[in-house]
Amino acid sequence: MNPTPSSPVPSEVATTTQQDTVYQTLRQWITVGRFLPGERLKIRNVAADLGVGQMPVRAALQRLAAEGALINVPNAGVTLPVLSVPEFDDLLQMRMLLEGEAAERGSLRLQSEQLAHMQALSERMAKALADLNRDEYLAANEDFHVLLYRASGSPLLFHLIDNLWLKAGPISNQLFDTPDAAACLNDAHEDVMQALEKRDSAAVRRAIERDIFVAGQFLRRSATARRPNKPIKPD
Known part of the structure:
Protein backbone atom coordinates (compact mmCIF):
# COMPACT_ATOMS: atom_id res chain seq x y z
CA MET A 1 0.00 0.00 0.00
CA LEU A 80 -8.41 20.13 -5.56
CA PRO A 81 -11.35 19.78 -7.96
CA VAL A 82 -14.90 20.53 -6.84
CA LEU A 83 -17.33 17.94 -8.19
CA SER A 84 -20.64 19.08 -9.62
CA VAL A 85 -23.71 17.10 -8.57
CA PRO A 86 -23.91 15.23 -11.93
CA GLU A 87 -20.20 14.39 -11.68
CA PHE A 88 -20.68 13.15 -8.13
CA ASP A 89 -23.68 11.00 -9.10
CA ASP A 90 -21.74 9.46 -11.98
CA LEU A 91 -18.79 8.73 -9.70
CA LEU A 92 -21.09 7.13 -7.14
CA GLN A 93 -22.70 4.85 -9.71
CA MET A 94 -19.34 3.73 -11.09
CA ARG A 95 -18.05 3.01 -7.59
CA MET A 96 -21.07 0.86 -6.78
CA LEU A 97 -20.67 -1.05 -10.03
CA LEU A 98 -16.94 -1.73 -9.78
CA GLU A 99 -16.61 -2.10 -6.02
CA GLY A 100 -19.62 -4.40 -5.87
CA GLU A 101 -17.96 -6.64 -8.47
CA ALA A 102 -14.62 -6.62 -6.63
CA ALA A 103 -16.31 -7.37 -3.30
CA GLU A 104 -18.23 -10.33 -4.70
CA ARG A 105 -15.11 -11.79 -6.27
CA GLY A 106 -12.96 -11.10 -3.24
CA SER A 107 -15.40 -12.71 -0.83
CA LEU A 108 -14.79 -16.07 -2.52
CA ARG A 109 -11.01 -15.90 -2.08
CA LEU A 110 -10.45 -14.48 1.41
CA GLN A 111 -8.44 -16.58 3.84
CA SER A 112 -9.24 -16.94 7.55
CA GLU A 113 -6.50 -14.54 8.65
CA GLN A 114 -7.80 -11.93 6.20
CA LEU A 115 -11.31 -12.32 7.59
CA ALA A 116 -9.95 -11.77 11.10
CA HIS A 117 -8.14 -8.64 9.93
CA MET A 118 -11.32 -7.29 8.34
CA GLN A 119 -13.23 -7.89 11.56
CA ALA A 120 -10.60 -5.95 13.49
CA LEU A 121 -10.88 -3.10 10.99
CA SER A 122 -14.67 -3.05 11.34
CA GLU A 123 -14.28 -2.74 15.11
CA ARG A 124 -11.67 -0.01 14.62
CA MET A 125 -14.11 1.91 12.42
CA ALA A 126 -16.87 1.58 15.02
CA LYS A 127 -14.59 3.07 17.67
CA ALA A 128 -13.48 5.88 15.37
CA LEU A 129 -17.11 6.77 14.68
CA ALA A 130 -17.89 6.77 18.39
CA ASP A 131 -14.93 9.11 18.93
CA LEU A 132 -15.85 11.23 15.88
CA ASN A 133 -12.31 10.64 14.62
CA ARG A 134 -12.65 11.12 10.87
CA ASP A 135 -9.00 10.46 10.02
CA GLU A 136 -8.97 7.16 11.87
CA TYR A 137 -12.28 6.12 10.33
CA LEU A 138 -11.23 6.96 6.77
CA ALA A 139 -7.89 5.16 7.17
CA ALA A 140 -9.50 1.99 8.57
CA ASN A 141 -12.26 2.18 5.98
CA GLU A 142 -9.73 2.27 3.16
CA ASP A 143 -7.80 -0.70 4.59
CA PHE A 144 -11.06 -2.68 4.92
CA HIS A 145 -12.04 -2.14 1.30
CA VAL A 146 -8.51 -2.58 -0.06
CA LEU A 147 -8.16 -5.97 1.62
CA LEU A 148 -11.49 -7.18 0.24
CA TYR A 149 -11.00 -5.84 -3.29
CA ARG A 150 -7.42 -7.03 -3.68
CA ALA A 151 -8.63 -10.52 -2.80
CA SER A 152 -10.59 -10.43 -6.07
CA GLY A 153 -7.37 -11.33 -7.87
CA SER A 154 -7.90 -8.65 -10.55
CA PRO A 155 -5.19 -5.95 -10.57
CA LEU A 156 -7.02 -4.14 -13.39
CA LEU A 157 -10.28 -3.98 -11.45
CA PHE A 158 -8.49 -2.66 -8.38
CA HIS A 159 -6.62 -0.08 -10.49
CA LEU A 160 -9.93 1.27 -11.83
CA ILE A 161 -11.36 1.47 -8.32
CA ASP A 162 -8.23 3.19 -7.01
CA ASN A 163 -8.59 5.89 -9.66
CA LEU A 164 -12.20 6.48 -8.63
CA TRP A 165 -11.10 6.82 -4.99
CA LEU A 166 -8.66 9.52 -6.06
CA LYS A 167 -11.61 11.57 -7.31
CA ALA A 168 -13.81 10.76 -4.30
CA GLY A 169 -11.17 11.34 -1.61
CA PRO A 170 -11.46 15.11 -1.10
CA ILE A 171 -15.22 15.11 -0.57
CA SER A 172 -15.07 12.00 1.65
CA ASN A 173 -13.47 14.17 4.33
CA GLN A 174 -16.89 15.79 4.78
CA LEU A 175 -18.64 12.64 5.98
CA PHE A 176 -18.54 13.90 9.53
CA ASP A 177 -20.05 17.26 8.68
CA THR A 178 -23.47 15.64 9.07
CA PRO A 179 -24.03 14.70 12.74
CA ASP A 180 -26.28 11.71 12.02
CA ALA A 181 -23.81 10.08 9.62
CA ALA A 182 -21.75 8.46 12.37
CA ALA A 183 -24.76 6.49 13.58
CA CYS A 184 -25.01 4.37 10.44
CA LEU A 185 -21.72 4.49 8.53
CA ASN A 186 -20.47 1.17 9.94
CA ASP A 187 -23.73 -0.75 9.53
CA ALA A 188 -22.85 -2.02 6.07
CA HIS A 189 -19.40 -3.16 7.20
CA GLU A 190 -21.02 -5.28 9.91
CA ASP A 191 -23.34 -6.69 7.24
CA VAL A 192 -20.30 -7.48 5.09
CA MET A 193 -18.73 -9.45 7.93
CA GLN A 194 -21.93 -11.42 8.56
CA ALA A 195 -22.20 -12.24 4.86
CA LEU A 196 -18.55 -13.28 4.72
CA GLU A 197 -19.06 -15.67 7.62
CA LYS A 198 -21.84 -17.32 5.59
CA ARG A 199 -19.76 -17.20 2.40
CA ASP A 200 -22.67 -15.41 0.77
CA SER A 201 -20.90 -13.50 -1.99
CA ALA A 202 -24.09 -11.91 -3.35
CA ALA A 203 -24.89 -10.52 0.10
CA VAL A 204 -21.34 -9.14 0.37
CA ARG A 205 -21.86 -7.32 -2.92
CA ARG A 206 -25.19 -5.85 -1.77
CA ALA A 207 -23.67 -4.70 1.53
CA ILE A 208 -20.77 -2.95 -0.21
CA GLU A 209 -23.11 -1.26 -2.67
CA ARG A 210 -25.27 -0.12 0.24
CA ASP A 211 -22.21 1.15 2.09
CA ILE A 212 -21.21 3.32 -0.87
CA PHE A 213 -24.78 4.47 -1.48
CA VAL A 214 -25.48 5.49 2.13
CA ALA A 215 -22.20 7.38 2.51
CA GLY A 216 -22.89 8.92 -0.89
CA GLN A 217 -26.20 10.39 0.25
CA PHE A 218 -24.49 12.29 3.06
CA LEU A 219 -21.72 13.45 0.74
CA ARG A 220 -24.16 14.43 -1.99
CA ARG A 221 -25.54 17.10 0.33
CA SER A 222 -22.05 18.60 0.47
CA ALA A 223 -21.76 18.46 -3.32
CA THR A 224 -25.16 20.13 -3.63
CA ALA A 225 -24.31 22.86 -1.12
CA ARG A 226 -20.89 23.79 -2.52
CA ARG A 227 -20.44 26.84 -4.72
CA PRO A 228 -17.93 27.23 -7.57
CA ASN A 229 -14.49 28.37 -6.51
CA LYS A 230 -13.74 32.06 -6.32
CA PRO A 231 -10.79 33.21 -8.45
CA ILE A 232 -7.51 32.43 -6.74
CA LYS A 233 -4.99 35.21 -6.48
CA PRO A 234 -1.36 34.33 -7.14
CA ASP A 235 1.19 34.76 -4.35
Whole structure:
Protein backbone atom coordinates (compact mmCIF):
# COMPACT_ATOMS: atom_id res chain seq x y z
CA MET A 1 0.00 0.00 0.00
CA ASN A 2 1.04 3.62 -0.30
CA PRO A 3 3.22 5.32 2.36
CA THR A 4 1.35 6.50 5.41
CA PRO A 5 0.55 10.24 5.40
CA SER A 6 2.50 10.88 8.58
CA SER A 7 5.78 9.49 7.26
CA PRO A 8 8.27 12.10 5.99
CA VAL A 9 10.13 11.31 2.78
CA PRO A 10 13.89 10.93 3.31
CA SER A 11 15.71 13.76 1.55
CA GLU A 12 18.74 11.61 0.74
CA VAL A 13 16.85 9.23 -1.55
CA ALA A 14 17.81 9.30 -5.24
CA THR A 15 15.85 11.87 -7.25
CA THR A 16 13.68 9.44 -9.26
CA THR A 17 12.85 7.36 -6.21
CA GLN A 18 12.11 10.46 -4.17
CA GLN A 19 9.79 11.84 -6.84
CA ASP A 20 7.91 8.54 -6.97
CA THR A 21 7.63 8.42 -3.18
CA VAL A 22 6.40 12.01 -2.99
CA TYR A 23 3.86 11.25 -5.71
CA GLN A 24 2.61 8.12 -3.92
CA THR A 25 2.34 9.96 -0.61
CA LEU A 26 0.41 12.88 -2.07
CA ARG A 27 -1.83 10.49 -3.98
CA GLN A 28 -2.57 8.71 -0.72
CA TRP A 29 -3.30 11.96 1.06
CA ILE A 30 -5.82 12.91 -1.62
CA THR A 31 -7.42 9.46 -1.58
CA VAL A 32 -8.02 9.44 2.18
CA GLY A 33 -9.40 12.97 2.19
CA ARG A 34 -6.57 14.92 3.75
CA PHE A 35 -7.36 17.84 1.42
CA LEU A 36 -10.77 19.42 0.85
CA PRO A 37 -12.50 20.17 -2.47
CA GLY A 38 -11.32 23.49 -3.82
CA GLU A 39 -8.31 23.64 -1.48
CA ARG A 40 -5.18 25.17 -2.94
CA LEU A 41 -1.93 23.23 -2.53
CA LYS A 42 1.13 25.44 -2.07
CA ILE A 43 4.34 23.76 -3.11
CA ARG A 44 6.42 25.20 -0.28
CA ASN A 45 3.90 24.10 2.36
CA VAL A 46 3.61 20.57 0.97
CA ALA A 47 7.40 20.32 0.72
CA ALA A 48 7.72 21.38 4.37
CA ASP A 49 5.15 18.78 5.44
CA LEU A 50 7.07 16.06 3.60
CA GLY A 51 10.53 17.26 4.55
CA VAL A 52 11.74 17.46 0.94
CA GLY A 53 12.70 20.12 -1.57
CA GLN A 54 10.18 21.83 -3.79
CA MET A 55 11.28 20.15 -7.05
CA PRO A 56 9.92 16.63 -6.35
CA VAL A 57 6.72 18.15 -4.98
CA ARG A 58 6.23 20.26 -8.09
CA ALA A 59 6.77 17.19 -10.29
CA ALA A 60 4.33 15.11 -8.23
CA LEU A 61 1.63 17.80 -8.29
CA GLN A 62 1.92 18.13 -12.07
CA ARG A 63 1.70 14.36 -12.44
CA LEU A 64 -1.46 14.31 -10.32
CA ALA A 65 -2.89 17.20 -12.33
CA ALA A 66 -2.28 15.24 -15.53
CA GLU A 67 -4.30 12.38 -14.00
CA GLY A 68 -7.19 14.71 -13.18
CA ALA A 69 -6.70 14.52 -9.41
CA LEU A 70 -5.74 18.21 -9.29
CA ILE A 71 -6.49 21.29 -11.37
CA ASN A 72 -3.87 23.69 -12.67
CA VAL A 73 -4.75 27.33 -11.99
CA PRO A 74 -2.75 29.76 -14.16
CA ASN A 75 -0.22 31.73 -12.09
CA ALA A 76 -1.56 30.24 -8.87
CA GLY A 77 -0.53 26.57 -8.68
CA VAL A 78 -2.95 23.68 -8.23
CA THR A 79 -6.21 23.08 -6.39
CA LEU A 80 -8.41 20.13 -5.56
CA PRO A 81 -11.35 19.78 -7.96
CA VAL A 82 -14.90 20.53 -6.84
CA LEU A 83 -17.33 17.94 -8.19
CA SER A 84 -20.64 19.08 -9.62
CA VAL A 85 -23.71 17.10 -8.57
CA PRO A 86 -23.91 15.23 -11.93
CA GLU A 87 -20.20 14.39 -11.68
CA PHE A 88 -20.68 13.15 -8.13
CA ASP A 89 -23.68 11.00 -9.10
CA ASP A 90 -21.74 9.46 -11.98
CA LEU A 91 -18.79 8.73 -9.70
CA LEU A 92 -21.09 7.13 -7.14
CA GLN A 93 -22.70 4.85 -9.71
CA MET A 94 -19.34 3.73 -11.09
CA ARG A 95 -18.05 3.01 -7.59
CA MET A 96 -21.07 0.86 -6.78
CA LEU A 97 -20.67 -1.05 -10.03
CA LEU A 98 -16.94 -1.73 -9.78
CA GLU A 99 -16.61 -2.10 -6.02
CA GLY A 100 -19.62 -4.40 -5.87
CA GLU A 101 -17.96 -6.64 -8.47
CA ALA A 102 -14.62 -6.62 -6.63
CA ALA A 103 -16.31 -7.37 -3.30
CA GLU A 104 -18.23 -10.33 -4.70
CA ARG A 105 -15.11 -11.79 -6.27
CA GLY A 106 -12.96 -11.10 -3.24
CA SER A 107 -15.40 -12.71 -0.83
CA LEU A 108 -14.79 -16.07 -2.52
CA ARG A 109 -11.01 -15.90 -2.08
CA LEU A 110 -10.45 -14.48 1.41
CA GLN A 111 -8.44 -16.58 3.84
CA SER A 112 -9.24 -16.94 7.55
CA GLU A 113 -6.50 -14.54 8.65
CA GLN A 114 -7.80 -11.93 6.20
CA LEU A 115 -11.31 -12.32 7.59
CA ALA A 116 -9.95 -11.77 11.10
CA HIS A 117 -8.14 -8.64 9.93
CA MET A 118 -11.32 -7.29 8.34
CA GLN A 119 -13.23 -7.89 11.56
CA ALA A 120 -10.60 -5.95 13.49
CA LEU A 121 -10.88 -3.10 10.99
CA SER A 122 -14.67 -3.05 11.34
CA GLU A 123 -14.28 -2.74 15.11
CA ARG A 124 -11.67 -0.01 14.62
CA MET A 125 -14.11 1.91 12.42
CA ALA A 126 -16.87 1.58 15.02
CA LYS A 127 -14.59 3.07 17.67
CA ALA A 128 -13.48 5.88 15.37
CA LEU A 129 -17.11 6.77 14.68
CA ALA A 130 -17.89 6.77 18.39
CA ASP A 131 -14.93 9.11 18.93
CA LEU A 132 -15.85 11.23 15.88
CA ASN A 133 -12.31 10.64 14.62
CA ARG A 134 -12.65 11.12 10.87
CA ASP A 135 -9.00 10.46 10.02
CA GLU A 136 -8.97 7.16 11.87
CA TYR A 137 -12.28 6.12 10.33
CA LEU A 138 -11.23 6.96 6.77
CA ALA A 139 -7.89 5.16 7.17
CA ALA A 140 -9.50 1.99 8.57
CA ASN A 141 -12.26 2.18 5.98
CA GLU A 142 -9.73 2.27 3.16
CA ASP A 143 -7.80 -0.70 4.59
CA PHE A 144 -11.06 -2.68 4.92
CA HIS A 145 -12.04 -2.14 1.30
CA VAL A 146 -8.51 -2.58 -0.06
CA LEU A 147 -8.16 -5.97 1.62
CA LEU A 148 -11.49 -7.18 0.24
CA TYR A 149 -11.00 -5.84 -3.29
CA ARG A 150 -7.42 -7.03 -3.68
CA ALA A 151 -8.63 -10.52 -2.80
CA SER A 152 -10.59 -10.43 -6.07
CA GLY A 153 -7.37 -11.33 -7.87
CA SER A 154 -7.90 -8.65 -10.55
CA PRO A 155 -5.19 -5.95 -10.57
CA LEU A 156 -7.02 -4.14 -13.39
CA LEU A 157 -10.28 -3.98 -11.45
CA PHE A 158 -8.49 -2.66 -8.38
CA HIS A 159 -6.62 -0.08 -10.49
CA LEU A 160 -9.93 1.27 -11.83
CA ILE A 161 -11.36 1.47 -8.32
CA ASP A 162 -8.23 3.19 -7.01
CA ASN A 163 -8.59 5.89 -9.66
CA LEU A 164 -12.20 6.48 -8.63
CA TRP A 165 -11.10 6.82 -4.99
CA LEU A 166 -8.66 9.52 -6.06
CA LYS A 167 -11.61 11.57 -7.31
CA ALA A 168 -13.81 10.76 -4.30
CA GLY A 169 -11.17 11.34 -1.61
CA PRO A 170 -11.46 15.11 -1.10
CA ILE A 171 -15.22 15.11 -0.57
CA SER A 172 -15.07 12.00 1.65
CA ASN A 173 -13.47 14.17 4.33
CA GLN A 174 -16.89 15.79 4.78
CA LEU A 175 -18.64 12.64 5.98
CA PHE A 176 -18.54 13.90 9.53
CA ASP A 177 -20.05 17.26 8.68
CA THR A 178 -23.47 15.64 9.07
CA PRO A 179 -24.03 14.70 12.74
CA ASP A 180 -26.28 11.71 12.02
CA ALA A 181 -23.81 10.08 9.62
CA ALA A 182 -21.75 8.46 12.37
CA ALA A 183 -24.76 6.49 13.58
CA CYS A 184 -25.01 4.37 10.44
CA LEU A 185 -21.72 4.49 8.53
CA ASN A 186 -20.47 1.17 9.94
CA ASP A 187 -23.73 -0.75 9.53
CA ALA A 188 -22.85 -2.02 6.07
CA HIS A 189 -19.40 -3.16 7.20
CA GLU A 190 -21.02 -5.28 9.91
CA ASP A 191 -23.34 -6.69 7.24
CA VAL A 192 -20.30 -7.48 5.09
CA MET A 193 -18.73 -9.45 7.93
CA GLN A 194 -21.93 -11.42 8.56
CA ALA A 195 -22.20 -12.24 4.86
CA LEU A 196 -18.55 -13.28 4.72
CA GLU A 197 -19.06 -15.67 7.62
CA LYS A 198 -21.84 -17.32 5.59
CA ARG A 199 -19.76 -17.20 2.40
CA ASP A 200 -22.67 -15.41 0.77
CA SER A 201 -20.90 -13.50 -1.99
CA ALA A 202 -24.09 -11.91 -3.35
CA ALA A 203 -24.89 -10.52 0.10
CA VAL A 204 -21.34 -9.14 0.37
CA ARG A 205 -21.86 -7.32 -2.92
CA ARG A 206 -25.19 -5.85 -1.77
CA ALA A 207 -23.67 -4.70 1.53
CA ILE A 208 -20.77 -2.95 -0.21
CA GLU A 209 -23.11 -1.26 -2.67
CA ARG A 210 -25.27 -0.12 0.24
CA ASP A 211 -22.21 1.15 2.09
CA ILE A 212 -21.21 3.32 -0.87
CA PHE A 213 -24.78 4.47 -1.48
CA VAL A 214 -25.48 5.49 2.13
CA ALA A 215 -22.20 7.38 2.51
CA GLY A 216 -22.89 8.92 -0.89
CA GLN A 217 -26.20 10.39 0.25
CA PHE A 218 -24.49 12.29 3.06
CA LEU A 219 -21.72 13.45 0.74
CA ARG A 220 -24.16 14.43 -1.99
CA ARG A 221 -25.54 17.10 0.33
CA SER A 222 -22.05 18.60 0.47
CA ALA A 223 -21.76 18.46 -3.32
CA THR A 224 -25.16 20.13 -3.63
CA ALA A 225 -24.31 22.86 -1.12
CA ARG A 226 -20.89 23.79 -2.52
CA ARG A 227 -20.44 26.84 -4.72
CA PRO A 228 -17.93 27.23 -7.57
CA ASN A 229 -14.49 28.37 -6.51
CA LYS A 230 -13.74 32.06 -6.32
CA PRO A 231 -10.79 33.21 -8.45
CA ILE A 232 -7.51 32.43 -6.74
CA LYS A 233 -4.99 35.21 -6.48
CA PRO A 234 -1.36 34.33 -7.14
CA ASP A 235 1.19 34.76 -4.35
